[in-house]
Amino acid sequence: MKKILIVDEEKDTANTLALFLKTNKDIEAIVAFSSSEACLMIEKHKPQILMVDLKLEEENGFAITACAKKILPKAAIIVVTCYNYESVKRKFKSLDVDYFLPKPFKLKDLQILIEKIIKENLL
Numbered sequence: 088m089k090k091i092l093i094v095d096e097e098k099d100t101a102n103t104l105a106l107f108l109k110t111n112k113d114i115e116a117i118v119a120f121s122s123s124e125a126c127l128m129i130e131k132h133k134p135q136i137l138m139v140d141l142k143l144e145e146e147n148g149f150a151i152t153a154c155a156k157k158i159l160p161k162a163a164i165i166v167v168t169c170y171n172y173e174s175v176k177r178k179f180k181s182l183d184v185d186y187f188l189p190k191p192f193k194l195k196d197l198q199i200l201i202e203k204i205i206k207e208n209l210l
Contacts, residue, residue: 089205090115090134094125094151095167097140104138107194108201122147126154133159136204138188138197141168141175152182163204167192 091108095101098120105116117132119125129137137155141148148166155162166179169190176187188200 088113088115089136090117090132091136091138091201092117092119092125092128092132092134093138094119094122094148095138095140096120104194104197107197111198114201122151122154125151126158129155129158129162134162135159135208136163136165136201138165138167141166141170149178149182152179152184156182161208163208165200165204 091114093101093104093116095104095118101118101120105118108114108116117128117134119128125139128134137151139148139151148168152164152166155164163186164184165186165188166184167188167190168175179187186200186204188197
């Protein structure tokens, strides 16, 4: 079973995404609503995939990504953002992040990306 951690301070969004991902019997979706909660969940659940919103109240997606890469260097990270700036992408690339999902997105696009990550990383 693949574990995916969804990090988004908007609880309705995070829970909706988790419910959608759980329709796949091979996926366990876990949610966190802050960067501190996310780091605890990373330690506890060891997800293979993280879906991180760039803009969070407490900290931003950069902090969570750095935390995740220290604990789980091989984890695949999807950065979700409404920002499509090259400087943002470059900074995340320096943290070894290869997957970006621009907001707004369709659930089908998320499903395709998750399947691609699982195939590419042989998860």
